[in-house]
Amino acid sequence: MSALRWLAAFAVLAALPFFLGSYYNDVYRKLLLWITLALGYNFLFGICGQIAFSHFAFYGVGAYSIVIFLFQLELPFPLAILLGVALCALVALAVAIPSTRLEGFYLALATLALAQLFIVVLNEGGAVTGGTGGLANYRLPEVFGVRIAGPWYTVVIVTLLLGTLAVLLRLDRSWFGRACRAVRDNPQAAAAMGVDVARTKVVAFTLTSALAGIAGMVYAFVDNTVNPPIFGLDNAFLILFMVIVGGAGRHAGAVVGAILLFLLPFFLSPLIGHHHVLVFGLLVVAAMLVQPRGLIGIYDALRRRLA
Amino acid sequence: MRDFLELSISAAASGCVYGLVALAYLLMIRPTGIINFAVGEWAMVAAFGGYLLLSKLEWPYPLGMAAVLGFMFLVGWATERIAVRPLVERGAPLLAPILALLGMLVVFREIVSVSFPPDPHPVPYPFGLGRLELGPVGGSYQSFFIIAVTLVVFLAVWLFFERTVAGKSFEAVAIHRRAAALMGINLSRVTALSFAGGAGAAGLAGLLVSPNISAHYLMGVPLAIQGFTALVIGGVGRVEGALLGGLLLAFAEQMTTRYAPIPSGYAQGVPLLLLMIFLLLRPTGLLRSRVAKA
Numbered sequence: 001m002s003a004l005r006w007l008a009a010f011a012v013l014a015a016l017p018f019f020l021g022s023y024y025n026d027v028y029r030k031l032l033l034w035i036t037l038a039l040g041y042n043f044l045f046g047i048c049g050q051i052a053f054s055h056f057a058f059y060g061v062g063a064y065s066i067v068i069f070l071f072q073l074e075l076p077f078p079l080a081i082l083l084g085v086a087l088c089a090l091v092a093l094a095v096a097i098p099s100t101r102l103e104g105f106y107l108a109l110a111t112l113a114l115a116q117l118f119i120v121v122l123n124e125g126g127a128v129t130g131g132t133g134g135l136a137n138y139r140l141p142e143v144f145g146v147r148i149a150g151p152w153y154t155v156v157i158v159t160l161l162l163g164t165l166a167v168l169l170r171l172d173r174s175w176f177g178r179a180c181r182a183v184r185d186n187p188q189a190a191a192a193m194g195v196d197v198a199r200t201k202v203v204a205f206t207l208t209s210a211l212a213g214i215a216g217m218v219y220a221f222v223d224n225t226v227n228p229p230i231f232g233l234d235n236a237f238l239i240l241f242m243v244i245v246g247g248a249g250r251h252a253g254a255v256v257g258a259i260l261l262f263l264l265p266f267f268l269s270p271l272i273g274h275h276h277v278l279v280f281g282l283l284v285v286a287a288m289l290v291q292p293r294g295l296i297g298i299y300d301a302l303r304r305r306l307a
Numbered sequence: 308m309r310d311f312l313e314l315s316i317s318a319a320a321s322g323c324v325y326g327l328v329a330l331a332y333l334l335m336i337r338p339t340g341i342i343n344f345a346v347g348e349w350a351m352v353a354a355f356g357g358y359l360l361l362s363k364l365e366w367p368y369p370l371g372m373a374a375v376l377g378f379m380f381l382v383g384w385a386t387e388r389i390a391v392r393p394l395v396e397r398g399a400p401l402l403a404p405i406l407a408l409l410g411m412l413v414v415f416r417e418i419v420s421v422s423f424p425p426d427p428h429p430v431p432y433p434f435g436l437g438r439l440e441l442g443p444v445g446g447s448y449q450s451f452f453i454i455a456v457t458l459v460v461f462l463a464v465w466l467f468f469e470r471t472v473a474g475k476s477f478e479a480v481a482i483h484r485r486a487a488a489l490m491g492i493n494l495s496r497v498t499a500l501s502f503a504g505g506a507g508a509a510g511l512a513g514l515l516v517s518p519n520i521s522a523h524y525l526m527g528v529p530l531a532i533q534g535f536t537a538l539v540i541g542g543v544g545r546v547e548g549a550l551l552g553g554l555l556l557a558f559a560e561q562m563t564t565r566y567a568p569i570p571s572g573y574a575q576g577v578p579l580l581l582l583m584i585f586l587l588l589r590p591t592g593l594l595r596s597r598v599a600k601a
Contacts, residue, residue, distance in 0.1 A: 120572050
């Protein structure tokens, strides 16, 4: 039954792009990528209780690394993917291990500095990163002799989304997922029950960062260009806001939040131009004050009242 | 040598600015445990206040400065009322006010970016652009002004914590919230004051640094990072630590830019590097808090 459900979800999501024009196909692809990112971030923030601002930077590390490995160093495709994931994991470890030595939200600040530094490295990277203009004019190479393009590439993104969700659901229901929730709710109690708090935090951060990196690799061939402004801090905040507004700690919440905050600007921009970020900020403050569980929390409360 | 001394003065000045931002964090973390990421945006708001009053309306500097600081106290107090107190009273976990303050950070930045055009806005120097030479040591008026103001502020804060009953009550709340409340200390007043003071310190940092870098709506985040690095270096336990950490960070940054053969943009990596090193080797910072020793 469960396998059937996954297949049905895949069939619906993957069939949709074949009925969309090229503009809506592009919007659809970005929406799927945002949902993927929000799901990964929800595991780190909502389930493990860690704030990090580097999720989008790792998305960028993935995107840049695959382009650099494939087209500047001309490595074979599978090796480039492996090296990209390894790079994300290494950077994540280097930041997370020192940051978890202290209680409190030191990871948030270290990753804020990391995200800022990443943009500097991209801008100063010269020929390797293409400087402020970034890298462009590359095409997805043929994989096993097949050229994937148009709606078929959207199918790749759908696979990425469902794959990420499957990994996260599996983790969430494992011993590790429960350890993460315990670390979020009460680190002392978790430690007393034999959970290695620091290691759980480091593993959760490294894992979700690597997932963001993989999503970034897929993104690199959506616009066929990577440049510094895409991977800036604004988007790092946006992803946190998506999870908060949707409902932290719930996979459905991450999906709802991502869809809402991604689509909101399309409706708001005729009214208030590009100042929709102000609305996002107000939404977050309101969410924390009124319903910290986000939209999913409101939905739960309504359902309980009706039942 | 001349070059080094010249650099030292400007490094000390930016170190003082970082120290003030670190002090802003510290004033709020100590009694409440809340890391307020919005301190950078507070500095930005004060810089724009400086632009409005001093550049546009051409108020005399002391009057404008006092008005901006008064406004910042109000901003800090209001922020605490809106985004912190309701959550603390409800008994929400510590993460909740931190997230609400992150939302406020974006609100502050967007309000400024909606109200002003996106280009840098000049803020005047209080004593003009001249240079002051004291024997072999020389630097701009502004550098000496920043150092002097910061020293006065830190001395005042130190005296407040060490010599006054009100200051001791802050310390008591930092050590043990519940016990302090049982001793009759008004917790919500301490929290409100710590946020007002934090906004004042952050605003002062923004106002002092703004003539050098101009007011810009994106100036907050770098300041927030540098200030926090300074706090980690100095340690959260002691007020002097904030200043010491700021000075150390600024010297490391400026010496790297001047003497290390790397592109100047990479100097922005120095805070991250120092942050990592200190978290690994000395997570409690350079100065231990008194409480830990006792």
